[in-house]
Amino acid sequence: MKQMRRSLIALAASGALAAPMLAHAVGDVAAGKEKYASCAACHGADGGGQGGAFPKLTGLDQEGTAKKLAAYRDGDQDYLKSVGLGDRYGTMAPNASNLSDEDIDDLAAYIADEFGGSAGGEGGDQAAAEPAAESGAIAKADVERGQALYSSCAICHGEQGEGGHLMNAPKLKGLPASQVASLLKVYRKGTEMGQYSYAMIPQATHLSDADINNLAAYVATIGKDEVVEQE
Numbered sequence: 320m321k322q323m324r325r326s327l328i329a330l331a332a333s334g335a336l337a338a339p340m341l342a343h344a345v346g347d348v349a350a351g352k353e354k355y356a357s358c359a360a361c362h363g364a365d366g367g368g369q370g371g372a373f374p375k376l377t378g379l380d381q382e383g384t385a386k387k388l389a390a391y392r393d394g395d396q397d398y399l400k401s402v403g404l405g406d407r408y409g410t411m412a413p414n415a416s417n418l419s420d421e422d423i424d425d426l427a428a429y430i431a432d433e434f435g436g437s438a439g440g441e442g443g444d445q446a447a448a449e450p451a452a453e454s455g456a457i458a459k460a461d462v463e464r465g466q467a468l469y470s471s472c473a474i475c476h477g478e479q480g481e482g483g484h485l486m487n488a489p490k491l492k493g494l495p496a497s498q499v500a501s502l503l504k505v506y507r508k509g510t511e512m513g514q515y516s517y518a519m520i521p522q523a524t525h526l527s528d529a530d531i532n533n534l535a536a537y538v539a540t541i542g543k544d545e546v547v548e549q550e
């Protein structure tokens with residue numbers, strides 16, 4: 320931000336403000352790279368995502384990416400739905416809310432250029448690719464250990480993962496294991512997602528990868544099989 324303001328002041332001082340506006344329409348890859356630093360926590364430094372709840376940004380074209388970012392910023396959920404996004408609108412939207420048109424062009428240019436989007440199509444179908452990885456993770460996990468660990472989560476999220484017990488903890492029931500695991504890993508890094516992340520981050524800080532898998536596997540079983548009758 321500071322840097323952008325400085326360069327705007329420099330441009331204004333040189334009286335060249337009007338011309339660069341045109342140049343920005345195509346986006347500045349180098350500037351986009353710097354701006355991307357804040358996105359990496361969730362989408363990975365290489366744009367590979369984290370599986371689960373955090374889509375990869377590979378294979379996206381520049382124009383489509385710019386449109387999506389603008390839609391997150393402007394709250395155009397209809398458009399996002401039309402390209403298969405929006406399930407986790409609330410997680411992504413705050414990250415776009417302060418982007419200028421120039422930021423969006425720069426980011427879209429960087430994402431398309433660096434993560435191999437030039438050949439890609441519309442994108443937006445990342446979520447569909449996830450479930451395959453999931454069953455493997457569950458197979459390796461220790462669901463009983465996950466259930467034991469979950470006792471410390473239930474105080475906020477509820478015994479059945481129904482949510483809403485303390486601190487506005489969200490419902491967990493129905494989330495696939497891959498999403499639970501990816502969300503826990505992002506909280507573990509201390510990344511703020513929603514308004515109440517401060518309550519959740521300390522719960523994830525001390526979890527090992529194995530326990531994240533165990534918890535995710537257990538949470539994914541809530542409301543299925545044996546407990547299905549309770550709903």
Ligand code: HEC
Nearest residue numbers: 358361372374404405406407408410411414426442443445
């Ligand atoms: C706190 C985590 C988080 C951060 C930080 C974040 N995003 Fe996202 N992003 C998400 C999630 C979750 C989604 C999926 C949202 C949905 O379901 O609509 C998403 C979706 C997207 C998409 C659409 C992907 C697709 O499949 O077409 C783009 C593009 C994107 N983000 C770019 C960015 C950029 C650029 C930044 C940095 C300015 C950023 N994100 C920061 C979590 C994050």
Ligand code: HEC
Nearest residue numbers: 471472475486487488499502512513514515516518519522
């Ligand atoms: C002190 C209350 C509290 C405890 C204990 C707690 N959580 Fe949370 N959890 C929250 C809150 C509040 C949020 C929403 C945070 C936000 O706004 O980003 C959350 C979010 C989550 C999410 C993301 C859900 C989504 O769809 O975005 C997952 C997954 C999660 N918690 C799992 C767990 C697990 C597993 C445990 C136990 C290891 C746990 N939580 C313990 C309060 C808690």
